[in-house]
Amino acid sequence: MEQFEKLGLSMNVLSSLKTMGFKKPTEIQEKTIPLALAGRDIVGQSATGSGKTLAFASPMIENLQQKNYVQALVLTPTRELAEQVANSIKSFSSKSLKILAVYGGVDINTQIRKLHNAEIIVGTPGRIIDHLKRGTLSLNKIKILVLDECDRMFDMGFHDDVEFIIHNCPIKRQTMLFSATVSQDIDCFIEKYTNNAIAVSVNSYVEDSKLKQIYYDVPDHLKFSLLVHLLKKENSKSAMVFCNTRRNADFIAENLNNLNINAIAIHGGLEQRKRIRIIEDFHKNRINILICTDVAARGLDIKGVSQIYNYDLPKDSKDYIHRIGRTARAGEEGEAISLLASRDYENFRRITENESLSIKSEKPPFVEQIRINIDYSRKRNFGRGGFSRVRRNDYKRKQNSKFEGRNSFGKRRDINKR
Numbered sequence: 001m002e003q004f005e006k007l008g009l010s011m012n013v014l015s016s017l018k019t020m021g022f023k024k025p026t027e028i029q030e031k032t033i034p035l036a037l038a039g040r041d042i043v044g045q046s047a048t049g050s051g052k053t054l055a056f057a058s059p060m061i062e063n064l065q066q067k068n069y070v071q072a073l074v075l076t077p078t079r080e081l082a083e084q085v086a087n088s089i090k091s092f093s094s095k096s097l098k099i100l101a102v103y104g105g106v107d108i109n110t111q112i113r114k115l116h117n118a119e120i121i122v123g124t125p126g127r128i129i130d131h132l133k134r135g136t137l138s139l140n141k142i143k144i145l146v147l148d149e150c151d152r153m154f155d156m157g158f159h160d161d162v163e164f165i166i167h168n169c170p171i172k173r174q175t176m177l178f179s180a181t182v183s184q185d186i187d188c189f190i191e192k193y194t195n196n197a198i199a200v201s202v203n204s205y206v207e208d209s210k211l212k213q214i215y216y217d218v219p220d221h222l223k224f225s226l227l228v229h230l231l232k233k234e235n236s237k238s239a240m241v242f243c244n245t246r247r248n249a250d251f252i253a254e255n256l257n258n259l260n261i262n263a264i265a266i267h268g269g270l271e272q273r274k275r276i277r278i279i280e281d282f283h284k285n286r287i288n289i290l291i292c293t294d295v296a297a298r299g300l301d302i303k304g305v306s307q308i309y310n311y312d313l314p315k316d317s318k319d320y321i322h323r324i325g326r327t328a329r330a331g332e333e334g335e336a337i338s339l340l341a342s343r344d345y346e347n348f349r350r351i352t353e354n355e356s357l358s359i360k361s362e363k364p365p366f367v368e369q370i371r372i373n374i375d376y377s378r379k380r381n382f383g384r385g386g387f388s389r390v391r392r393n394d395y396k397r398k399q400n401s402k403f404e405g406r407n408s409f410g411k412r413r414d415i416n417k418r
């Protein structure tokens with residue numbers, strides 16, 4: 001606690017941190033909190049899981065008073081992250097500041113009712129703009145603006161939306177921007193919208209000593225079987241399996257369930273309420289394996305995730321870093337395991353262009369091929385609109401060929417492709 005005290009935090013925040021069992025600040029907190037408390041603009045380069053929420057939230061709590069109007073806005077790329085950050089800010093504060101998560105996919109009227117006296121808003125760009133246009137939210141008394149996971153926000157196409165929102169904020173404000181990676185695009189943005197910002201960076205994306213990164217080179221037709229083998233061997237309470245498409249996520253979850261493995265898919269095709277429920281179940285270990293797409297899992301902080309599996313390799317090192325950031329968080333140990341089949345080679349080559357990543361090859365164990373048997377008589381959710389018979393047959397044909405090795409070269413229409 002002493003080290004937190006030295007950063008200039010008051011008893012209010014210190015007592016919450018004590019209750020939460022935080023003993024000493026993380027690097028990003030140590031570097032950011034004193035500057036942020038002094039009102040400086042900040043550009044923080046740090047990974048998810050580095051403790052950056054407290055880094056920007058504690059000065060926010062210290063510097064804001066209960067006034068029944070919006071004084072701080074945190075923008076996040078996804079709904080889940082908005083919900084998570086809002087909950088974290090609530091837990092860091094014993095002051096009675098009103099903190100509200102504002103995102104799409106949920107009833108807007110309830111949100112409007114709560115907005116009228118909220119003091120800190122954590123939201124996604126789309127819904128914030130919706131409220132601005134309806135006149136149900138005013139940002140003209142904002143003192144603090146935070147852009148969380150800025151690189152993700154821009155990757156997801158929110159650049160113009162973020163600019164629109166900033167133009168609705170007062171020019172005189174404190175701006176804090178956090179990003180795991182800083183591109184040229186973000187550099188221009190910093191130049192335009194921050195005032196004499198101090199750059200704070202935390203060296204490694206993840207704690208190297210705590211995170212083991214390996215890959216298995218596996219024939220296409222054995223990839224699913226290898227995943228099953230590894231999941232069974234680890235018998236993990238909490239693991240995440242990443243796929244590149246919603247359809248593949250559904251397919252993997254479905255087939256793991258058929259083998260009595262406790263897994264569920266989460267992706268952007270599910271209703272928001274359902275996504276929240278799945279994450280809650282995963283948090284509470286009622287579900288052990290989350291099969292997810294990047295969008296659904298972005299920035300999520302779930303404690304104790306011991307393995308990250310890349311069932312499909314992400315397209316570049318940026319996405320890879322975001323994925324592996326779900327494990328080895330806050331000093332815990334973790335493993336990132338990539339399953340590399342021929343269709344992943346190109347992505348893997350791009351990922352390994354980033355020389356700071358050390359991914360070691362591991363010899364695949366012997367695995368029996370598991371034959372996939374899809375029962376189409378049951379109703380399932382394969383994304384919006386479900387499956388027509390034509391699509392169903394097409395899907396079935398692709399799956400059979402994919403997993404029984406009949407579609408080797410050239411002609412395959414791969415469901416992994418977006």
Ligand code: AMP
Nearest residue numbers: 022024025026049050051052053301330
């Ligand atoms: P974040 O990067 O803000 O998503 O934080 C990642 C995880 O680390 C969250 O579960 C936090 O509750 C936890 N955390 C943040 N700061 C500390 C700290 N100083 N000591 C221990 N855990 C922390």
